[in-house]
Amino acid sequence: xxxxxxxxxxxxxxxxxxxxxxxxxxxxxxxxxxxxxxxxxxxxxxxxxxxxxxxxxxxxxxxxxxxxxxxxxxxxxxxxxxxxxxxxxxxxxxxxxxxxxxxxxxxxxxxxxxxxxxxxxxxxxxxxxxxxxxxxxxxxxxxxxxxxxxxxxxxxxxxxxxxxxxxxxxxxxxxxxxxxxxxxxxxxxxxxxxxxxxxxxxxxxxxxxxxxxxxxxxxxxxxxxxxxxxxxxxxxxxxxxxxxxxxxxxxxxxxxxxxxxxxxxxxxxxxxxxxxxxxxxxxxxxxxxxxxxx
Amino acid sequence: xxxxxxxxxxxxxxxxxxxxxxxxxxxxxxxxxxxxxxxxxxxxxxxxxxxxxxxxxxxxxxxxxxxxxxxxxxxxxxxxxxxxxxxxxxxxxxxxxxxxxxxxxxxxxxxxxxxxxxxxxxxxxxxxxxxxxxxxxxxxxxxxxxxxx
Ligand SMILES: [Fe+2]
Ligand SMILES: [Fe+2]
Numbered sequence: 001x002x003x004x005x006x007x008x009x010x011x012x013x014x015x016x017x018x019x020x021x022x023x024x025x026x027x028x029x030x031x032x033x034x035x036x037x038x039x040x041x042x043x044x045x046x047x048x049x050x051x052x053x054x055x056x057x058x059x060x061x062x063x064x065x066x067x068x069x070x071x072x073x074x075x076x077x078x079x080x081x082x083x084x085x086x087x088x089x090x091x092x093x094x095x096x097x098x099x100x101x102x103x104x105x106x107x108x109x110x111x112x113x114x115x116x117x118x119x120x121x122x123x124x125x126x127x128x129x130x131x132x133x134x135x136x137x138x139x140x141x142x143x144x145x146x147x148x149x150x151x152x153x154x155x156x157x158x159x160x161x162x163x164x165x166x167x168x169x170x171x172x173x174x175x176x177x178x179x180x181x182x183x184x185x186x187x188x189x190x191x192x193x194x195x196x197x198x199x200x201x202x203x204x205x206x207x208x209x210x211x212x213x214x215x216x217x218x219x220x221x222x223x224x225x226x227x228x229x230x231x232x233x234x235x236x237x238x239x240x241x242x243x244x245x246x247x248x249x250x251x252x253x254x255x256x257x258x259x260x261x262x263x264x265x266x267x268x269x270x271x272x273x274x275x276x277x278x279x280x281x282x283x284x285x286x287x288x289x290x291x292x293x294x
Numbered sequence: 295x296x297x298x299x300x301x302x303x304x305x306x307x308x309x310x311x312x313x314x315x316x317x318x319x320x321x322x323x324x325x326x327x328x329x330x331x332x333x334x335x336x337x338x339x340x341x342x343x344x345x346x347x348x349x350x351x352x353x354x355x356x357x358x359x360x361x362x363x364x365x366x367x368x369x370x371x372x373x374x375x376x377x378x379x380x381x382x383x384x385x386x387x388x389x390x391x392x393x394x395x396x397x398x399x400x401x402x403x404x405x406x407x408x409x410x411x412x413x414x415x416x417x418x419x420x421x422x423x424x425x426x427x428x429x430x431x432x433x434x435x436x437x438x439x440x441x442x443x
Contacts, residue, residue: 161437231320232320232321232389233301233320233321233322234318234319234320234321234322234387234389234419235301235317235318235320236318237318237320237419237436238436239436239437240436241417241418241419241435241436241437242320242389242417242418242419242436243417244417259347262342262347263347263348265321265341265342266341266342266347266348266351266358269301269302269341269358270351272301
């Protein structure tokens with residue numbers, strides 16, 4: 001029996017996407033974005049302002065002096081970097097709930113999402129793309145469908161895993177088979193309801209590369225790759241483990257060789273700890289020791 | 295008591311109440327070595343095979359790479375009284391996520407030491423544990439299966 005009607009009904013109760021983050025999404029990669037425009041977006045949301053200052057002062061950005069005002073943060077970090085922080089701190093609220101269908105750890109999905117955003121950003125840098133903030137945002141939001149689908153996946157977890165194990169299918173396919181819909185499709189719907197920019201919506205919808213249209217935008221391929229690399233890194237795995245199909249063609253498409261990926265994984269390993277502090281996932285840095293960042 | 299070995303990290307112990315644990319190995323590799331006579335054990339969690347990738351990072355943290363981390367692992371265990379010929383070496387991790395490994399082999403290339411027990415490759419996520427009192431070494435996967443190595 002399909003759960004589609006029930007799942008669609010739950011979309012009706014979707015909370016709003018935080019307003020400030022929504023406005024910031026529209027500004028990502030806008031050419032000649034002025035500092036004043038950006039300050040206008042955030043200044044009326046004190047929680048986000050506080051968050052922005054906290055994050056900007058975290059070790060992740062390695063700024064030498066303390067930042068006290070939004071203006072100062074903008075000057076030191078630049079508009080695109082600040083947009084990333086605004087979107088991430090807006091999204092934190094959405095990701096505050098546990099997603100037991102996918103992660104047994106409470107902040108699992110947030111951790112995965114942040115990791116994917118950072119990985120996408122690193123890949124964009126490696127490929128010398130100008131749109132790093134777009135890549136970060138798409139990585140951060142690619143799995144929003146899991147926010148809604150989690151409860152249904154949790155109910156049917158055993159049945160989904162059985163399909164994974166007996167038929168060797170990746171998890172999202174098994175999800176579709178048992179529930180009638182997968183988290184990428186639901187995420188696409190959410191993006192529509194929330195009025196995300198079209199391109200972002202399509203990344204969310206297609207990040208598992210399950211139809212020919214998926215291959216028409218490089219950003220979709222990049223997010224797919226970031227997702228795979230984050231899983232390979234292994235530190236924030238969900239209940240589905242590594243039941244995932246990576247497409248080697250994507251590597252070829254971007255002209256990435258093994259050594260390039262090793263470098264990216266290494267770099268990711270180095271920023272990972274600071275980044276967790278950055279996004280409020282752990283209290284303070286420990287573990288990896290790396291001085292370089294950027 | 296669990297002693298957690300982080301990413302690019304190394305821990306050694308001769309205290310029988312300790313269990314060395316490294317969580318969620320993907321393409322990374324966990325190496326556990328143990329001397330049953332001295333009851334000394336150590337565990338390394340490294341990310342990549344060769345330090346030539348980035349020498350300055352290898353210098354900051356040798357545990358990131360196999361070629362700089364593994365010798366350290368052995369040395370640290372010797373300093374607690376372990377002896378080379380008695381050491382048992384077990385390895386886990388090195389998963390592959392891209393279907394055809396000829397394209398991308400970090401997982402496989404990570405795996406290049408002489409060993410007595412292993413659970414390597416495939417697409418499983420593994421947690422590796424070593425009990426210092428007994429030398430018992432086991433792997434737990436995300437779906438809660440447990441294998442002794
Ligand atoms: Fe996904
Ligand atoms: Fe994902």
